[in-house]
Each structure stands twice: as C-alpha cells, then as structure tokens.
Amino acid sequence: MDFKGKKILITGGAGFIGSNLAFWFQENAPEAEVVVFDSFRSGETFDNGHLKSFGHYKNLMGFTGEIVTGDINSPEDLARLRDFDFDYIFHEAAISDTTVNDQQIMMRTNLNAFKDLLEMAREMKAAMIYASSGATYGNAPAPQTVGREDPANIYGFSKLAMDRLAYKWMKENDLPIVGLRYFNVYGPREYYKDKTASMVLQFGHQILAGQSPRLFEGSDKIQRDFIYIDDVIQANIKACDPKRSGVYNVGTGKARSFQEIVDILQKELGTDLPCEYIPNPYVGQYQFFTQADIEPTREYLGYEPEVSLEEGIRRYVPEIVRLYETEVVSR
C-alpha cells in the first residue's frame, strides 16, 4: 500500500492499539498525515472503579502528528475533524473495558458514535476500518466464525451492533468498510489500560514482584486466542486494501491457556514461582475457549499471523521489565 500524501484519522489513538497504529504510520509511511483523536484519561471512573477512558500521553511520546482531544460522543468535538479530508479512518476509540455494566453509556459510545463516524467517512469518501471484538462470540463454540455470535455482556453486544450497522452501510453505500474482530491482544503500550491490560503483562509484573502468579481455578483449561500487537497492526494495514468489505476475525487461529502464559513468562524471566489458584468471579460473563476462524481473513485481507505466543512473549519481555522498573516500582 502506498500511503504517500494520504490523510489518516486514528480515533482512540492515545490508547493501546491506536497508538501502535500511529507509530506504524510514522515509521513506515512518513509521508502520510496522521491525526490522532482521543479523549485521554480524566480520572473519572465507572461503577466498577475503572477509568472511563484509558488514553495516556505516554503512549504518544515521540509522535509527531497532530493530536485532537475530544469525545466521540460530542458532535462539537467531532466537528473539529471536518477541517480535514481523510482518506482512511481507523476507529479504535471505544469503551474497551469488557467489565463495564452501564449499558446506556456503552451503547452510546460504541454504537451511536460509530454511526456518526460512518457518516463522516461517507462525506469524506474515506475508507472505514474499525475495531470490533472477539467478545461478540461470548461462549459460542470454537472455532468462532463470523455469523455465529453469542455475546455474553453489553460490551460484546455493542460490538455486534456495530458490525450489524456496518453490514447495513456496506449494502447501502459505496464505501470500503472493514470490521476487525480482535481476539485477546497483548504487547507494548497496553500498560495504561490498568487492570484491563492483558494477563501477559499482569502476570509478568506479578512474577517480577516475586509474587505467586494468581490464576483462576482450571486455568490450564481456560483457553484463548492471544494475539500479539504486531499481527493486529498487520491486519489493519491489510484492511486498507480489502478484496471485500466485511467483518473479519483477527487472531492466531490457535487457542492457548492462561497457564501456558505463566509458564512461558517464568521460562523467559528465569523464575519458578508456585501458582495460586483463585475462584473465577466472572463465571457467566466469561469466555472459556476462544479460537478465531481466520480463513476468511486470510482469503480477503491476505492476513497471516506471524507471531506465536512464545515469540510474542519473548519480544515483549524487555518492555514488561522496563515498565516494571520505571512505572510499577516507583508507584
């Protein structure tokens, strides 16, 4: 893909995936103009005690593009984006926390704001590449396949509603639209998601603190499709030139257990701490086995996952250690 002279909007660009995308363009397509839109964190929390938005300036340290601060729920804030004429919109801004139960704000932020952004994309004739989620599947049988969803919480429901809206728009408008259902993503720049950061990072920091890794009971059988950030970025870039607009799974196609994450981390960090097993408080809203069907993603996006769990953790460990030393210990 040639992004020379292209104008690119990344909503949620101060968050985990959005900031990684911003840096991908900065490093690989320096002649593209990248604009980040994000509300950043304010200190406000939801009922679950977690921050309402996780965007953090440290994710954008070194980013040289323009940053627009605003709320995707605010028409006035979105109007600031109309000064630009974007070619691509990567829509990552959302309530990304799967444990938020406030249905009203979840639906407003994830669904209604998406429609406003689709309207903007239509006006600007921009391609829309947006973040859906493996949470649309809940506990639907593996391999999870587009068309067989069963969300287990309002977050998954809101993402499925986005996909349904996207399909309607694909039919009614001549606009490239690609929804990417990320499975469990891990890697650099997720630290500021606090307790909602991946378990790879959280276990890593428990181990570095010399604590027993705390796993849910039966963690050798709880399996997920864990995907390294570089493969998620690959899928986003390939989605800029899809053979077909659509909704696609973005995973590795392999299910791995939480126990395996701990075992690989201990090997990389040279520890042998005993694990502690605790009851799972999320039973009923929790995914026990996810494994993405990625055949259509291969066929229509040319996507091919490149990073195994072993390789992803190996690449990530120096950053896990750096964060531990610079952020955790000094806290």
Ligand SMILES: NC(=O)c1ccc[n+]([C@@H]2O[C@H](COP(=O)([O-])OP(=O)(O)OC[C@H]3O[C@@H](n4cnc5c(N)ncnc54)[C@H](O)[C@@H]3O)[C@@H](O)[C@H]2O)c1
């Ligand atoms: N990380 C994963 O494992 C994963 C899995 C599936 C789907 N997703 C989806 O991918 C996208 C990016 O997720 P992430 O992991 O980078 O999460 P994140 O929370 O780090 O990023 C989301 C960003 O959106 C911003 N934001 C939140 N509400 C906003 C609002 N009202 N207006 C403007 N900005 C707002 C936040 O400040 C944050 O920077 C989200 O849509 C998420 O639902 C992530």
